[in-house]
Structure formats: structure tokens, C-alpha cells
Amino acid sequence: MFTGIIEELGTVKNLAMKGGNLHLQVSSSFAGKLKLNESVSHNGACLSVKPISKTYYEVMAVKETLDKTNLKHLNVGDKINLERSIPANGRIDGHFVQGHVDGTVTCKSVEKLKGSHVFTFACSKEGSKLVVQKGSIALNGVSLTIANTKGNIFSVAIIPYTFEHTNFGTIKTGDVVNVEYDILGKYLLNYLGKTKK
Numbered sequence: 562m563f564t565g566i567i568e569e570l571g572t573v574k575n576l577a578m579k580g581g582n583l584h585l586q587v588s589s590s591f592a593g594k595l596k597l598n599e600s601v602s603h604n605g606a607c608l609s610v611k612p613i614s615k616t617y618y619e620v621m622a623v624k625e626t627l628d629k630t631n632l633k634h635l636n637v638g639d640k641i642n643l644e645r646s647i648p649a650n651g652r653i654d655g656h657f658v659q660g661h662v663d664g665t666v667t668c669k670s671v672e673k674l675k676g677s678h679v680f681t682f683a684c685s686k687e688g689s690k691l692v693v694q695k696g697s698i699a700l701n702g703v704s705l706t707i708a709n710t711k712g713n714i715f716s717v718a719i720i721p722y723t724f725e726h727t728n729f730g731t732i733k734t735g736d737v738v739n740v741e742y743d744i745l746g747k748y749l750l751n752y753l754g755k756t757k758k
Contacts, residue, residue, distance in 0.1 A: 563602045563644050565655035565697075565704020567727045571603075571643045573635050574617050581624055583632065588617040589643055600660065602644040604728070605702030605739040606630050607660025630662045631701075631737045640728045642702045655704025656697040657744055664688065665737045666700070669714065678724055679708065680732065681716040684740065689713040690750055691742035699741040703727050 568591070575586040587603070593615030600607050601620070608620040627633045635641065646660075647653070666682040682700070684692060692698065692715045696707050705717040724730050732738060 562647055563607070563655075563658040563660050563702070564647050564651075564653050565658040565699045565702060566644065567642045567703055567723075568644050570640045570726065570728060573637055573639045573641060576635060576637060583622040583627055584619060585622065585632070585635065586613065586617050586619050587641060587643070591643075591645065592616055592618045595645075600646045602642070602646075602658070602660045602702045604631060604642050605658070605660065605699050605741055606632060606662045607646075626662075629664050630739050631665055632739075634737065640731060642727050644702055656699075658699045658702065658704060658741055659744060660702075660741075662739045662741050663747075664740060666740045668732055668734055668736045668738060670734055671732065676721065678719045678729075679716050680719060680729070681714060682738065682740075684713050684715065686713055688740065688742065689715075691746040693743075693746065696746070697743045700738050701728060701732075702739065702741075703729065 571587045571589040574588045577584045595610050595612045595618055598609045601610050611619045613619055622632050666684045669683050670681045672679040692710050694710050698705055698707055707715050708718050709716045719729050
């Protein structure tokens with residue numbers, strides 16, 4: 562379980578496809594503190610780590626993960642949002658994020674304002690049922706509040722700190738971003754769908 566508060570930007574050190582799985586080596590300042598099979602969120606996708614050294618570690622993304630996330634688009638040198646799982650006695654500064662990416666959304670525009678940026682995204686028709694104005698959403702693992710929504714289009718406001726300390730600073734129109742919709746909304750939608758049958 563995560564909070565959507567990104568700890569740092571890691572760097573993709575190496576990529577290799579093995580038996581249909583993508584093996585990523587990621588450099589990070591906390592690599593030396595990780596234990597085998599510890600969960601770390603990578604652009605919002607929860608992956609189990611294999612420590613290698615004090616400066617980098619390895620994770621593996623299986624076909625299911627590659628099909629539903631933007632990890633398949635990564636290149637060596639790319640910056641990736643990282644967050645370790647929340648300790649049981651930690652504060653929830655964002656919202657409950659499982660690290661189970663639902664799919665991707667596409668950036669439609671980036672608007673630079675005085676003191677912030679507004680990013681607009683297009684989601685699927687099914688996803689639009691889970692997008693609620695002022696509700697929570699995780700994009701590339703970042704906990705955000707939905708500013709506006711219309712149909713399958715929604716926008717989020719990004720403060721300067723988030724823009725500078727996550728890979729939102731590199732997202733441009735046309736880019737594909739991982740999305741995890743709020744867990745409460747998913748359970749409610751599932752329940753209502755079953756009760757109507």
C-alpha cells in the first residue's frame with residue numbers, strides 16, 4: 562500500500578526482455594536500504610525488488626503489467642517516480658494507492674499558469690465512471706485531486722514541487738501515463754453493477 566507521495570525520481574539504468582518479462586535496473590538513493598521482495602511503486606506500479614548494490618536494484622514486470630502500464634515505453638536514462646510502501650505507523654499524506662495500475666490515460670494538453678501547471682488527460686469510457694471532480698486519482702503513482710471533468714476528459718493541477726520532483730516535469734501532449742482510480746470508487750462501481758443484474 563502506498564500514499565501517492567513520491568519519494569524521489571529514480572533513473573532507468575538498464576532494460577532487458579527475458580522470456581516475455583521486462584527486467585529493469587533502477588538507480589536510487591535508497592537502493593542500499595531495500596530488502597529482497599520489498600514492494601516499491603514505479604510510476605504507480607507495485608513491483609518486487611531484488612537489491613543489487615547501494616546505488617541500484619532490479620525489478621521485473623510481467624506481461625500483465627506491461628499490457629496495462631507505460632513501463633513498456635521506458636528507455637535507459639528515463640526518470641521514474643519511486644515510492645516505498647507506507648509503514649503501518651506512517652501518515653497518509655496523499656490517499657490510499659494500491660500500486661495496482663488500472664491502465665493508462667493520454668495527456669491532451671499542458672497549460673503553464675502563474676505558479677502551477679494544469680494537465681488535461683483523456684481516459685477510457687469505463688474509466689470516466691470513476692473520475693469525480695475533487696476526487697482522488699493516482700497518475701504515474703502521484704496522488705492528485707481531480708480539478709475538472711467532462712465526459713472522458715479530466716484535468717489536474719500540479720504545484721511547482723510536484724512538477725520539479727516527479728516526472729510530471731517531462732510529460733507532454735500525447736504521452737501515456739499510468740492511472741489508478743480511487744479504490745472506493747472501484748468497489749462501489751463493482752457493487753452497483755452486480756446489484757443491477
